[in-house]
Amino acid sequence: MxxxxxxxxxxxxxxxxxxxxxxxxxxxxxxxxxxxxxxxxxxxxxxxxxxxxxxxxxxxxxxxxxxxxxxxxxxxxxxxxxxxxRPPSALPFHALEKRLAQLGLDADSYAHNSALARMPEPDWLQLAGFDRYRRPLWLLPSAARAWGQMQAAARQDGLVLEAISGYRSHAYQLGIFERKRARGLSVESILQVNAAPGFSEHHTGRALDISTPGAAAAEESFENTPAFAWLRQHAARFDFHLSYPRDNPHGICYEPWHWCHAPDYFTS
Ligand SMILES: [Zn+2]
Known part of the structure; x- marks a missing residue:
């Protein structure tokens, strides 16, 4: 059967x-x-x-x-x-303070200093295809639908949009920190590249790191590709928005690859 x-x-x-x-x-x-x-x-x-x-x-x-x-x-x-x-709801925060304490961080001061909000995980996610590395790509159902439509529209204009990374859990984010610390990196240096566990938009299932074949993953040079020019012009039509433009108020480095669907969902 x-x-x-x-x-x-x-x-x-x-x-x-x-x-x-x-x-x-x-x-x-x-x-x-x-x-x-x-x-x-x-x-x-x-x-x-x-x-x-x-x-x-x-x-x-x-x-x-x-x-x-x-x-x-x-x-x-x-x-x-x-x-x-029914549409996904936010899971209650679990062990957020404990995870940050493991990294020597205090949740309130980190939130204050980074101007980043706590980002809950949804209680279920939709398969939105596969990423560049053939890993399953998980997103909120609304974001998955919009991503499929945006990819199809780009394809009609002769461009291929590729996902690099979608949903990541709080626990997985802590795992990233632990693996990098085991390689000798300090928490401070990791925080320049990765949000602390519990504070990444990727936790919500709405954020997508996007690239295009032949372009490096998560590199500023993505802004020079036709795919990025297309996103600048059309992504808003699918309710995808650039979260960290140049000189953003969070002090996060410019991320032309990181797009968030319907940014008010869950956090407003
Ligand atoms: Zn990202």
């Missing part, structure tokens, strides 16, 4: 449920398990898969050490599936 192919990510404080069909199996044993799986329970921090859920609603741990977590999969799916019949 063919397994259906859900195109949504169900989001929780520390875990996610992913459609199993999106994943390439890493080993034969996992391949057999994934072939029967409909959903996978995933740790948001490190992206590790913890358990699979088959179409009959049976959960199985991926590794012996995730046995206790597999018991969470069935109740989580039952609780979260009805969400996809």
């Amino acid at each position: 063919p397994v259906s192919r859900p195109r949504v990510l169900l989001n929780f404080a520390e875990l996610e449920l992913w459609p199993a069909w999106l994943l390439a199996a890493r080993s034969n044993a996992t391949a057999r398990q994934l072939a029967r799986a409909q959903w996978l329970l995933r740790d948001k921090r490190d992206g590790r898969y913890l358990a699979s859920l088959d179409a009959d609603g049976r959960a199985q741990p991926i590794a012996p050490q995730t046995r206790h977590l597999a018991t969470l999969a069935v109740p989580a799916l039952k609780k979260a599936l009805p969400r996809i019949h």
